[in-house]
Amino acid sequence: MFGLTIQGTGGTRATIAAIRDKVAEILPEVNRATRSDCPASALKVALQCGGSDGFSGLTANPALGLASDRIVGLGGTVILSETPEIYGAEQLLLRRAASPEIAEKLIDRIRWWEDYTAMNGGSMDNNPSPGNKQGGLTTILEKSLGAVAKGGSTPLTAVYDYAEPVTEAGFTFMDTPGYDPVSATGQIAGGAQVLCFTTGRGSAFGSKPAPTIKLATNDALFRAMPEDMDINCGDVMLGVSLSDKADQIVDAILATASGAATKSEALGLGDNEFVPWQIGAVM
Template sequence: MNKNFEEGKKHRFLQIHPLDNVLVALQDLSKGDEIAFSGQTFQLSTDVASKHKFALVPFNEEDKIFMYGVLVGRASKPIALGEAITTQNMYHASSDFVLGDRKLDWQKPDVSEFAGKTFNGFHRADGSVGTSNYWLVIPLVFCENRNVNVLKEALDEKLGYKKAKSYENEVESLISLYKTGKSTEEILNADLKSTPEGADKTRLFPNIDGIKFLTHDMGCGGTKQDSDTLCGLIAGYITHPNVAGATILSLGCQHSQISTLQNEISKRDSSFSKPLAILEQQDLGTETNLMQEALKRTFVGLVEANKTVRQPAPLSKLCIGLECGGSDGFSGISANPALGYLSDIIVSLGGSVVLSEFPELCGVEQELSDRCVDVDTANRFMHLMRTYNARAEADGSGFYANPSPGNIRDGLITDAMKSAGAAKKGGSSPVTAVLDYPEKVTKMGLNLLCTPGSDVESTTAEVASGTNIVLFTTGLGTPTGNPVAPVIKLSTNTKTFLKMPDIIDINCGTIIDGSETIKENAHRILDFVISVANGEVQPKAVQLGQDDFIPWKRGVSL
């Protein structure tokens, strides 16, 4: 942030970067409000909603509009000084990018507060450390989804993993109202009896945090590339540090073959030694044979996995996924910069961070490619960005189409504007590696991972790459999580934090109201991360059982 940040907050608006020719409204502003900034005084010519932008200079048609110091769009028609920037007067534009010089100098943060700190995690034979300990049940093809669900019904409650929270009492109340002849209006206005939240049933295996049953709609019938990539994704989950072992169900005739999965596992861990049960239905015959064999081998695997206990590990064993969803106009000035500061701390401590969502890096390619540690890494990043966008445009929808209606409504007018704020999650450290989906993190430092901007697909991919905790910023409130990696939600604004306390863990709106600096907020987030890595605290997404798992079909998804 530039030196006008504190001054701007006092005046209800903010210039993010000295080169910006628009200002951000930090609260609702009205037509006629006087704006005094950098030696000039003018009146707003329109109302400007909180999180939205207004012109700091008059714009002619096709004039460039800058935010975060980068091109984020052009004026589609003249814009008056003090006029709100909207989709009616601005369109997406971003700068081209070329291979430039390496810019690897960066200011490392003071990490003395966290130096020497540890977390209690699950140590794996490959040297990685998990923040949780799960058993997985996954199909190689969608034909096995039903069998996965049958295993869930058989195992979850009996072993003590079924969530206590349900809405059965609410349904009973609705049935009672209906039977007593209440009208639909009376039913809609009724106060339903809530189900009390209680502790989960005692676990048979106390060192195993849960059995995660994942289903999907892939493995056959699509492209061979998607089926092979699915095997890589599943291999990423099987070899994940938060996973103790897995049961894999295969039909037998599908594109996603067992041999492909085994090859992908070897790529990620050549000495793989976790308990792994792979069962093929067409070999075993009846459903009964398949289910009984799956139950026996899963149970024996759980007995073995339960022997692993938490032990101290340095913070360098953290691999943090950086994610955003339901972004708003405050994302790039509160929660995302806080994650950027935290990212730099993790890198300075010898850990790894993963920044993904390539459609939301549009417009900042030059900066990120210049930060790549060598030319080959920079070229790979630029190639992936160009190829992805070209495929999207070939299908009639380039990166420019990424912002959702919610993004636009809350101040993110163009993809470049959204991207410039989203990239702040990556901090300022050099880019040590660029990964294509679903490759695994093998280097410490900042990793760029090619994924869609779709937050669930991207989070699914980040975890497959090895992130053992995901930090997820949201301005509008996004109820999502992941089956094996704890997802910590961070609100960009206080209003959303107060409105959705059941899904959001940390409020970064304190940065907007001035009660906390970016550094202070980042330190508070990292303290929370350590408590989650220790198993002392469960994020809201874990408490709610938000186990979203969506593999990316390598066709276009923004």
């Protein structure tokens, strides 16, 4: 573990120099890394949603949930996060806990968030964000139900603290804020190689070093942002089955893990989305 502070390292210039020296030290080890064949069971896929709308819980999120089940069926791992955004729907996860200990750890995190928000003058059962409201969501419970749908239906095998290494296969949960860059940073630090990000409002998000696959919840968004959205899930409302859409998502995950560039990678997004969870009120 390498950590330092500007105050304890001699100021801004000295800190930058120390970081540069550390990068130069580890470069030979990084350069020894080469691409090699891996089974699908080695995949760790992060699940994210941001800028939700009234279609999120009907199209992209349940389709991603079925895709999550397929990844788990292949022996891989999926990581659901954003604890404030499952609030009110946590019973759907607790019922799937593989053991009482796993359920209790999730309950502990929920209780921690209740205390955390209360200390900062907030509430876990508040209304959705303005963007979510404009997208058609009326209560935070609607947001939570849609968010949980991304996790599919398989047993919950583990609950992790923020950025903790994810070691259990299957459907897992990581405690993170709902703020997408902070949440995704924790998932990537935990070992996720690919992110699947559903959006109904057009969140322009990318991530590094794990690329982001963007799933549009409605046709209008996909047509409006063709250079940002990788998959259109809006056609589920026109008769495309959730199962077929899940197959398309899994194919995209496998292709991305094999080196295919996502739309956000083509745009060069991701440099500014590394945002660790800082001390203070971050929802």
